[in-house]
Amino acid sequence: MSVPGPVLPSEVDLTTSLAGVSLPNPVLTASGCAAAGRELDQFFDVADLGAVVTKSIMLDPRSGRPTPRMAETPSGMLNSIGLQGPGIDGFLASDLPWLLRRRARPVVSIAGSTLGEYAELARRLGNTPGVTAVEVNISCPNLENRGLVFACDRHQAARVISAVRRDTPRGVPVLAKLSPDVTNIVDIAESVVDAGADGLVMINTLLGISIDPETMRPVLGGVTGGLSGPAIRPVAVRCVWQVHQAMPDVPIVGVGGIRTGADALEFMLAGASAVQVGTVIFNDPSAPTRVLEELRVELAARSFKAAREAVGFAHRGDVPR
Amino acid sequence: MSVPGPVLPSEVDLTTSLAGVSLPNPVLTASGCAAAGRELDQFFDVADLGAVVTKSIMLDPRSGRPTPRMAETPSGMLNSIGLQGPGIDGFLASDLPWLLRRRARPVVSIAGSTLGEYAELARRLGNTPGVTAVEVNISCPNLENRGLVFACDRHQAARVISAVRRDTPRGVPVLAKLSPDVTNIVDIAESVVDAGADGLVMINTLLGISIDPETMRPVLGGVTGGLSGPAIRPVAVRCVWQVHQAMPDVPIVGVGGIRTGADALEFMLAGASAVQVGTVIFNDPSAPTRVLEELRVELAARSFKAAREAVGFAHRGDVPR
Amino acid sequence: MTSGPVQVTGRVLSLKRAGAYHHLTLVAEGVAERTHPGQFVALAVGDRNSPMLLRRAFSIYRARPSGAYGGSVEVVFAVHGAGTAWLSQLRQHDEVDVVGPLGHPFALPKQPVSCVLVGGGYGSAPLFGLADRLKERGCAVHMVLGAATGDRLFGALEAKRSARSVTVTTDDGSVGIEGLVTDPLPDLLGRTGSEVIYACGPMAMLRAVSAVSAEYGVWSQCAVEESMACGIGVCMTCVLPVVGDDGILRLTRSCVEGPVFGGDRVLWDAVGTVPEGTWGAPAGAGH
């Protein structure tokens, strides 16, 4: 680590490298919590972030699930949006050009119901300049395999990633976003890395249910939903820790319940090179840039001259307790 | 359901049946959150509860893990106690007789590191009168199988349950306590039921990590810990829902983040015949009896004349939304 | 007038009871000058570690760009769950994080026509600012305020100062006419020759108002209340089935494209479903 000594927050080098692509800083938005950046740009300049991760985009327009689509839970929430969106054509026509005009770095999240859809999405994106990275949301039911979620099966997960990797230009990293709802996250991580993932994003939401005390039926139109927010942070940090421990050289983007710069630092210490702010944006639309500024202060307070030095720091046995 | 109409809380029939054993009410303590009942008896009469579930007991005395053993997290906590306890002899000599003298109904939780240990524990308990039920904590590392947790493998889980069932007297139900850290909870549930489990307890804690911002190392002496508390409630309710949906006739005890009577009702609506109050005891030592009284009021407010009628109610499609 | 929302730390100037409701005045710089009637604010509830992550949305009752203490916004709310319970415990000078103004305001008629403003419960709150604007344009304003019980009426007295005529209904008849807020509408439309109905209140009321306006061939503007996680358009939780200007039925975000919609554009009966024909609906999806 850096020689201990007073470091000013303004002096901290925040640049990070995301599987070969360099970013001005390690704070990103989480997919589905920032749409395509436009609305947040009313609260801060989206180009100030390391990158903007878009809502997962599918091949065709999607209506999503019936409402209610959310339930608040202790320090978290459940959502069941069902990937509502304009489809890849609408996205490429409107959202992506806007992000590029604003000089933001777009990480495009893609989702599919079949292997073929993922491949087709990768091809369409591959022909489009300006994409900083592709994030592959594999927490989707596989319609060709009894609706089992791709991310919950090492082979299905690997097939998606290798299909996407094949059709994505060399310089554009492919990031696999993993689900925590598995017996062995390291096993899935190894499988997608073997299949060509340049980095990992952890974690997607946990499957949950909330029952409405008035109707006495599940709150969500979709019955089950994804649990997110600070409630799940210990699970997310654990996933990052385990996978970094097993594969210290694989870049990891940490996500799950980040509310403050201290939370972001926790993920970096556990092994994340970058982080994403998700649900907390609903609580505080300025959260991504606030977290970034707080992270800078936290790093300086611990005499880190560069954010990179903090990555995986908690694994080093030589640190005195 | 009962004919809608005003029901007084005092009129609600709270009796429940736990895999054949009848209990005066459906509110229990969660293993490891109530020791063996003695300390809580200072705050309420432990015989007022449906049952007292003891801290998981092992064959031999156990020192447990080094401290720190806890970390507070948003609406939850991590613990890594490491099953500290007196061993079965100490338990049978002191804790069990005390519970019986107090006329409480003891559900004895057992834990082992090998199949043989579980079997031996069952034999020792089988010879002891007064045990209301045996709860089998299978969220332990299997020392004979690379330390893999029994509850995370359908075969290992089933082997433990069938060994315990074999040596437990007929009239004493064997309850399998499941871990949520699996890809498919229904699969594990089916496997242990096939192996002879008379009922299921869901859920044990989720695996998590918290990193200390000061030392920049994991807070817990044991590095990873179990996440519990209201934060995990949506995951616990989901597990109960899924398993009740798949096996509506298998008795389920719901546990995970219950703080109020409304929370207890949520578990019952999802399919639990009884519930356990755990972490919230640390927040409020009177919580088990408070939850019981609140549950009574919630049931009456919904015109349930008996707690039994609420079990699985949220699954009934005919309920108007 | 500046547009787009701001995020500011508001301070409680006052919190008063108003019948069954609470009337909260927040000093919140920059919000009032941007506000148009029908817009709302989203308030964070609890402190920085609050277990309640989602903001609570409230219609703006009054917005004063400047005052002795700086610009302020006022909301009227009912205690419903833990978030509004927290708000009801606020004390003077306490801080509340405010995002606003949010959403699409009521559209105003170009001509000085007669208008009927219908409010259910606290739904009357945004109608007073609207009434002022309409009167500035020379419109005649008639108000119909309804509630389940008398203490859940909001602003009936103020309405007398604001509107040319005021009709009050309660379900239990404790105040005004016994019945629903829509009962007097046909008669009032006829008597006043009104060409627009503005409405804010529960979904069932909005659906009924839309039906009346369809039947009587008047234009309607309804402010809806859907569960919102973000209030700013990024989460997609707050959608309902709305037919766009292009005739296409979409699940439309009520926080940014609403909360005010033309009553004829919303498929009221299909709220909570994905109706057949919705843009992007899975083939053969019903509900």
Next chain:
Amino acid sequence: MTSGPVQVTGRVLSLKRAGAYHHLTLVAEGVAERTHPGQFVALAVGDRNSPMLLRRAFSIYRARPSGAYGGSVEVVFAVHGAGTAWLSQLRQHDEVDVVGPLGHPFALPKQPVSCVLVGGGYGSAPLFGLADRLKERGCAVHMVLGAATGDRLFGALEAKRSARSVTVTTDDGSVGIEGLVTDPLPDLLGRTGSEVIYACGPMAMLRAVSAVSAEYGVWSQCAVEESMACGIGVCMTCVLPVVGDDGILRLTRSCVEGPVFGGDRVLWDAVGTVPEGTWGAPAGAGH
């Protein structure tokens, strides 16, 4: 005197600054009459939905079984994290759920011997009640209070009224003698012929006090501060290695079997480990 803890809804009677600390007085029925010096209370922080589930433990500074407003307990605390920050924002009449008194109190000598009471930072709080009891038994009381800086000393003035002699140390020398609280001990033990040391403060201080008492052959009673999830003995988080009366080394709950332990019974250097030979330790376990 009744024994065993109670759980009651306390009410804030006052909250005052005391140097770097806050001095909180709670009206809490039934707690004071059960309290012995060295015991503590566990306070719930936040409201019924608080994201902070674990109670915070505080030594009882004063306990008055009755008063103008009923029985009260007083604690002195430093703002450390979110829970103590919440406590520091309490206002008069606010409610706080109190469980107490908890834990094993200081053991009192049977003979009227001379005693040295050592307090580090807010650790001096429980020593005043102790001093009163000791004096009732005819013991001479000498106090040594230390802290990092002057504003972190608690009760130095009160000590002058309470004790026969008072020695004050600060790490920075801003008040009293520059140095550690243990520095004056050898001299004081010699001068006063004391046979017991009572101590409350950080672990490192308690370890040093125990070493001094071992060296000088005096008995010591140390009140420890381990992270506690429940405070009542059900969770097993608060353990530390202690040798029992039977000579067996166990990981012992500091909330019920402590917080006061004989200084010679605690393996101070092994806190945070499972030392070889601990009852139930896995064979060959070191740390």
